[in-house]
Amino acid sequence: MFSLRVVANMKLSELVNLGFPREGISLLIEDGIETLYPPQEEAVKKILSNRNLLLSVPTASGKTLVAELAIMRNLGGKTLYIVPLRALANEKYEEFKKYEALGLKVALSTGEYDSKDEWLEDYDLIICTSEKADSLLRHGARWMEEVSLLIVDEIHLINDYSRGATLEMVISRMRRINPDVRIIGLSATIGNPSDLAEWLDAELVSSDWRPVVLREGVLLGHEVFFGDGEVRRVNKIKGDSAIDLAVDAVIDGGQSLVFLGSRRSAESLAIKISEVLRKFLGEEELNNLSRIAESIEEVTQERTELAEKLARCVRGGVAFHHAGLHPEHRRIVEKKFKSREIKVVCATPTLAAGVNLPARRVIIRDYRRYDMGSMIPIPTMEYKQMAGRAGRPKYDEYGEAVLISKSLNEMNFLMSRYVLGRVEEISSKLSSLPSLRFHVLSSIEFCKNFEELLEFFSSTFLGHAVGVREIEDKVSQVIEFLIENGFVIEQNDEYKLTIFGKRTSELYLDPVSSLIIRDGAVKGEEEKKVSEIGLLHLICSTPDMERLSFSKRDYLLMEEVDNEHLLIDPPDEFEDPIGFKEFLRSLKTGLLLKDWIKEMGENEITKKYRIGPGDLRRILETAEWLLYSTREISRLFELRRVRKISEELRKRVKYGVKRELLPLVSIRGIGRVRARTLFNKGIRNREDLLRLGVSGLERIDGIGKKLAEKIIRDLESSGNSKG
Template identity: 40%
Template sequence: MKVKDLGIPDSIISHLNSNGIETLYPPQEMAVDAGLMEGRNILVSAPTASGKSLIALLAILSMLKRGGRRAVYLSPLKALAAEKYREFKEIPELIRPSISIGDLNVRDRLLGNVLCMTNERMDLALRRDERWLDDIGLVIADEIHLVGDIHRGPVLEMVLTRLKGRGQIVGLSATISNAKDIGKWLECTLVKSDWRPVKLIEGVFSGREIRWANNKRSKIETSSRGEAVDLALDSVRSGHQSLVFVNTRRGAPSQASKAAVAVRRTLSEADKETLSEASDAILSGNEDTQLIVRLSNLVKDGVAFHHAGLNATCRDIVERYFRSGHIKILAATPTLAAGVNLPARRVVISNITRYDVNEGANMPISVMEYKQFCGRAGRPQYDDIGEAVVVSKNDTYDILGRYIHGEPETIRSQIYAQLDIHMLSLIVSQPGITLQQIDDFFDGTLGGLRHKIVSDHDLKVLHDLKMVETLDNNRYAATKLGELTSKLYIRPNTAHRFLRTIKKSHKKRENTLGFLHAMTESSEFFPKMALLSSQYSAVYEFLAQHRKEMIDELYSYDISRSLLGLYGWINEETEKEISERYKLESGDVHRAVEMSRWLLSCMADLAKYKKARHAQDELESLRVRVINGIRGELVPLVQVRYIGRVRARALYRAGVRSVSDIRGMSLADIQKICNVGLRIAKSIQAGR
């Protein structure tokens, strides 16, 4: 089936043709035949790179053609939503994308006809009953197989259950074994295909050779660098790229370093020049922490690493130069497999087991995760095959049987893990709801498809926390506290603990450490980084120095590296100092700041609800400090546009204490102290 025969605008046909898309892939044609462009609910279960993005685009175009007003594209990760937004921006006409992935306490102006957002942002919109929801004609749920993830699954399950009947639903999924169950739940026609544009060859490396699933064997030149690096180098020497998946952050730069010298020998002069520019970009846009310097040096050699400790700027540079083919080997943690699409000719899986905290031992990874790794093998339009190789010591046959020839695990509902927060949101949205209506709603979830979901226990918990009250005739309604908790998008137990902290906070002295501790210990806070054994003695001294800022008595084992890093950040320690002192990288700091921005706002709103003005004022000030990384005396100065932590401190050293002081300064002084040009100096002087 040709793209030109689909009845879509000529400009979009030309756009697709210019990107090499003229004929539909088999899964795309199957979706069209199943009624995709007639508004039918469709669930597509197919491998990575099998063309699911075009399926989404065709659904959007046909929805708009039928007179629909808005499509919603749901993604599990901010990075994926941003990537999709950029893709839609390139469409020449009809599509006007908007994006909403930021602060959950901020209402975005969603003016486009295609809204790219995270599942959490959509959940919040449903709780708030935002007006634009009435305009939805199409919901596209990407990575729908993550409904089985214990952390992200419940939100996605709740969102899709509430969106059923609001418009066409198109679910996009990796290959899963029980796709029929998902299709039945969402009332979708199932389109299931194992087709991929690049043939996948899977194998196990053991004893200096790869044993492929088709029984062929390939000898590999081995060295002291290790099996994973040898496999990656073998592909690079043949003119291809390799992606090496490792289990730990520490392992990613280690594997890249082992490959660096050998890869550099394969680089052309043009490659070296381009990679030198990439290396400079990494250094110029970041503080020179040990991790950043190491990444910058490795990139010069044509290798890199990718993990959550890197900030977004570094990850973006690495991704860009790997996509362009200049970085030859990329060592990454498993988060990359579930994130942005970075394919390579050969994918090397360095270990099929991973440490499980709950089990206290290394446990085999899931077949689903293995298949996600394999999904990165082979670049469409560049490679004729993709190779996925598992490094093994002696269990070749087990790996062949379980992973290569095995089926992904059954996707199961995880709604039970977060039933309290979602039950509260349901009661908030339907005041006077009966127990039968609550049960009927949860019967319509994926979990309810298999088992009866019992509501009594969670209802009692919500009653005990004063989130829900019973009306006449056994009907239920949310209290003011319940409504606020649901609006803030935090769990009922978290709100309860925050209120307890606020109640115990001191009116006549600062509670900085107490508030930060309550926040970082909440179930919502991430990343949670435990203390290292070498840090306990220093933490003991830290607590002794800051005892007056506590609300509850705290001991060394109560403190996390996340808390220490945030405390250092609001006392104007640099990212380099935080990295060296607390072993927290810039990516960790940025995520902790982003999370704190939201949770401190929630705490301030709860303090306002309790009329605890002293706590509200301190929490609002603390939030500004966390956002900007400043001590308390700089809070008034950073309210002015273009003034951040560095310029605020420079102004303070020059005797400037307030916005009125800034307005009284000469432009020349502002330019000199803040190191800015005339245009920005004028804006600063205006004090807005």
């Protein structure tokens, strides 16, 4: 038995004597980690005790290292590592691949929801999002019963309205199918860590220690008033508080991260800072930034105004970052900021909950958010998440988080609420009817009656906090809805999923979405009026679709649609104004999809619908999934016409083309732009390409010799289909 005594400033090499594998510790030392931080030392004790663990510490305090040590202790077992975002999953996968040197097989699973991913049975460390884990549980992936260690990164997001309920259900179901599974939760600082630890039956390590000292303060005029009483003057460079703070940090050898309340604000400020900062950069730095800007412009064949704006900012050492950016543009910004080539990033708050991007100075310019018709202050927890990005280990002796005020009263408010304020408690978000509707349906698979349902929900964080009897009426209401609409049947006081209910759960659909699709598809089949816009509007009417906003100037768009082709009738504008507005939002989103499959350019679409390339990507991805689901539901109810059209539409949405280009875009290396160029030159399919050969193909605009050789080689060797 190994001693659990952990001394202060323990060297990483000493962990070998406590039973951690020498090869694994060597990998960490090669990464430059030599000693443990105090919270990490405390966590090592808990890891060795084989108890569940909740680690609640500030951002950048070394939570990931604790997870890695736990993974090492679980060698020979199977580890499931859950993260909230795909970007984080990709980041962790790249980070953890080094453990393949220990014989550990590492896998990443974040994609398709309608799959058991049985191939994962052969892997030892699996990284996925909470939604993917939930989907695998719904499909009955047997290998999940073999998971001996469950690591939940950012477990405090159980408090998140959009995805917290799913995370809570995954943890609860994993504990149900494998009562012996060990759980390690990694959390930011929260107000009630003991409540979360008690639910998890976990040892709690809670600390406010940071590897880099964090100084929090409020700017008033040109002075920053810190929480510890110190005052620091900021150089007047432009006369704009945010610009002066950002550029001042760069001049001092650091980087700045500026948080703003909207995408437009982030872009606007990035342009302004770029114009100022470039004057302080050397020729070599500017030349390098120019090369980065060129790589941004070359990401896609179809350039957008947003990409050009980003490239222009980057040439001055600044970038903006928000969900509207193309995913590859976000990746470039993150990578080049981490390498210190980009000096300032202006971002929306979504970045604070995403990938790790520390900076010397974090500036929170906008602390209010538009919500329910008014501007309200953000939660203290959200501020702490942003402030926690300040201070880069190995580069900065300290980090600064600075809020901006315009008056003494505002400064006092910001100091009291945020700098000196207490972080809020977290709570379950499972009790809302939409969340219960979604998760009760999947629970019928293993809960055969109402009492078993209540018993299971009593094991959730919600049940632990308020008692399941508090939501008994809501669960009963949801069951009644599921039975009435054909998802569940009740026989001899036992529940059973219908084929429709089981397929809805497997497809990862909100039952209301499934109901809308079923009823619309049946109507279209019976009335023989299945049109492109009809099906596109149908899927855009589901709660699973991210719908576009609608304003008065969008009424002109409605002239493009004949309501006779729609599968959902419009509500009365005066009797149901809210329903009518939602109808218009769905229709506008459907028209965007129609423009996309008519091959309208990406830049034209983003301008017409006032969205970013990243927004377009998310809408297209969701539409493809919903059209796939429409095909599957049509298969269940033998709706042949709808099934055929929805499958063709799915492919067209995937590639953004008219029907005639489908044979070409299914070939690797040929996207919508190249396919149209080829088609216009009389090339229709793979046979035409093979007849053309490399010499003919390389002469076509946008192809070139290298790509031509690859396309022909792949066609000759394996068929080269994207699927």
